[in-house]
Amino acid sequence: MFKTxxxxxxxxxxxLKMSILTTLEYPANMIGWLLSNxxxxxxxxxxxxxxxxxxxxxxxxxxxxxxxxxGLSVISHALSMIFFVQGWFMGFYVIEGExxxxxxxxxxxxxxxxxxxxxxxGITDLIPGICVxxxxxxxxxxxxxxxxxxxxxxxxIGATLIRGAIYLIIGTTSFFTKSVNDFGAYTQELFDKTxxxxxxxxxxxxxxxxxxxxxxxxxxxxxxxxxxxVANGRFAWQGAIWVTLGVGVLTFLVAALFFxxxxxxxxxxxx
Amino acid sequence: MNRAxxxxxxYVYKTRILKSLAxxxxxxxxxxxxxxxxxxxxxFWKALYAGQxxxxxxxxxxxxxxxxxSSLMSVVFMTGIERRVMQSVKKGTVATDMLKPINLFxxxxxxxxxxxxxxxxxxMIPIFIIxxxxxAVPKPVSMEAFLLFFISLIMAFFINWFLAACxxxxxxxxxxxxxxxxxxxxxxxxLSGSIxxxxxxxxxxxxxxNLLPFVYIYQLPLxxxxxxxxxxxxxxxxxxxxxxxxxxxGVFQFLQSRVTKKVMVQGG
Numbered sequence: 001m002f003k004t005x006x007x008x009x010x011x012x013x014x015x016l017k018m019s020i021l022t023t024l025e026y027p028a029n030m031i032g033w034l035l036s037n038x039x040x041x042x043x044x045x046x047x048x049x050x051x052x053x054x055x056x057x058x059x060x061x062x063x064x065x066x067x068x069x070x071g072l073s074v075i076s077h078a079l080s081m082i083f084f085v086q087g088w089f090m091g092f093y094v095i096e097g098e099x100x101x102x103x104x105x106x107x108x109x110x111x112x113x114x115x116x117x118x119x120x121x122g123i124t125d126l127i128p129g130i131c132v133x134x135x136x137x138x139x140x141x142x143x144x145x146x147x148x149x150x151x152x153x154x155x156x157i158g159a160t161l162i163r164g165a166i167y168l169i170i171g172t173t174s175f176f177t178k179s180v181n182d183f184g185a186y187t188q189e190l191f192d193k194t195x196x197x198x199x200x201x202x203x204x205x206x207x208x209x210x211x212x213x214x215x216x217x218x219x220x221x222x223x224x225x226x227x228x229x230v231a232n233g234r235f236a237w238q239g240a241i242w243v244t245l246g247v248g249v250l251t252f253l254v255a256a257l258f259f260x261x262x263x264x265x266x267x268x269x270x271x
Numbered sequence: 272m273n274r275a276x277x278x279x280x281x282y283v284y285k286t287r288i289l290k291s292l293a294x295x296x297x298x299x300x301x302x303x304x305x306x307x308x309x310x311x312x313x314x315f316w317k318a319l320y321a322g323q324x325x326x327x328x329x330x331x332x333x334x335x336x337x338x339x340x341s342s343l344m345s346v347v348f349m350t351g352i353e354r355r356v357m358q359s360v361k362k363g364t365v366a367t368d369m370l371k372p373i374n375l376f377x378x379x380x381x382x383x384x385x386x387x388x389x390x391x392x393x394x395m396i397p398i399f400i401i402x403x404x405x406x407a408v409p410k411p412v413s414m415e416a417f418l419l420f421f422i423s424l425i426m427a428f429f430i431n432w433f434l435a436a437c438x439x440x441x442x443x444x445x446x447x448x449x450x451x452x453x454x455x456x457x458x459x460x461x462l463s464g465s466i467x468x469x470x471x472x473x474x475x476x477x478x479x480x481n482l483l484p485f486v487y488i489y490q491l492p493l494x495x496x497x498x499x500x501x502x503x504x505x506x507x508x509x510x511x512x513x514x515x516x517x518x519x520x521g522v523f524q525f526l527q528s529r530v531t532k533k534v535m536v537q538g539g
Contacts, residue, residue: 032450033450036453036454048467054326058318183300185300189307193307201314202314203314
């Protein structure tokens with residue numbers, strides 16, 4: 001058991017090294033994204049802030065609290081891009097027969113799928129996320145404590161796992177449809193609109209769906225509203241931060257099981 | 272343009288419509304995406320306007336019409352030229368495109384026009400029905416406003432297309448354009464008033480933005496449509512829009528004559 005973990009650890013480290021080298025090989029690409037992603041999120045937040053400042057509040061959230069929500073949401077988005085972006089491209093892996101390679105190697109297929117390459121371009125999302133988050137902290141005069149640091153770490157882990165699980169579930173459908181439909185843009189649009197704004201601006205039916213059916217509400221809205229102490233609607237739970245961590249682990253487990261089942265339907269289509 | 276050439280362009284246009292009609296998933300995916308954006312914006316405005324009548328001279332009904340119309344207009348502004356050029360430079364098919372006895376960029380223009388025609392049928396109508404039923408029926412304030420809107424929309428279409436075309440010229444020399452395309456997409460989305468109109472921005476910023484071409488893609492036609500300005504106020508704005516259309520056409524012509532000379536074919 002211990003030996004296996006050590007082995008996986010070493011392989012991960014080696015993969016990470018390779019990813020860094022590959023990324024550095026194409027500096028122009030990295031610089032391009034370094035421009036593009038911060039523009040998207042910084043200007044994106046600025047426009048929202050202008051409107052909310054003009055109106056006062058939205059669903060009880062001021063723009064400082066909104067910055068806090070938006071910033072943490074972009075950070076968990078960035079983390080999910082670094083570790084789990086492959087889920088978006090599952091269709092290509094299935095069509096190209098890439099899983100043949102993974103199936104032949106003596107390691108867990110899901111592990112290989114996610115961690116053969118790290119998407120270091122995701123770091124370019126992390127930068128604007130941290131900027132907006134820090135701005136939010138200053139605006140609402142967020143008081144730091146050991147408990148709060150742990151809480152933020154827990155909610156980021158939970159949120160990243162929920163995002164990764166949803167990418168994986170959507171990606172796994174490619175085993176059944178055997179098509180290269182790229183759901184990435186749609187997934188991101190859905191996440192952007194639901195995790196960067198207060199969920200309570202949507203009707204209760206939508207809130208209910210996003211709490212229990214598709215657990216997007218837990219990615220940012222419930223844990224953060226508890227952390228900054230704003231009203232969070234009918235479906236909120238006490239201790240939402242720790243619930244988020246639980247929901248993250250649970251949805252990821254469900255996604256992994258679905259993936260394993262989908263893998264049995266895999267037939268090599270490549271070559 | 273002589274007749275043979277005219278019919279060649281018409282052929283490109285027609286083939287593109289048929290091709291677009293064949294890609295089912297893209298169509299449904301796009302409708303879903305547009306609807307997510309449209310509904311999110313609608314609820315965003317409803318939540319903001321809770322307890323307020325008018326802000327910046329606009330009420331919530333106007334904003335909902337604005338939102339639905341913006342989604343409908345986005346269908347007209349989808350351009351395939353950047354990706355088309357990028358792929359044909361990468362694969363080397365741009366060489367065979369250039370051998371054809373008709374203008375390269377005119378082919379791309381008619382392809383985009385064909386795409387747009389297919390999208391109007393496949394996307395605009397469903398989005399119109401969904402938007403009208405669930406959010407607001409996008410009625411113009413007056414017949415006169417509708418006519419002016421239409422004129423402005425045509426100029427907006429050309430501004431948007433020339434911008435995309437100028438952008439695609441870069442691809443002839445630079446290789447990976449993906450991040451740059453994203454930059455352009457975000458700038459247009461955020462600074463053109465497609466989601467949030469300029470009136471809510473601080474004055475210094477909206478004054479700068481009024482000088483850039485972006486606001487003349489979404490904001491001006493939409494302002495006209497919801498009756499934000501008097502006709503007298505509109506004319507200078509339409510004037511600037513016209514100037515931008517001409518300027519971008521000039522830039523496009525200039526770049527076009529230069530860039531095709533130093534195309535760098537990758538594959539082939």
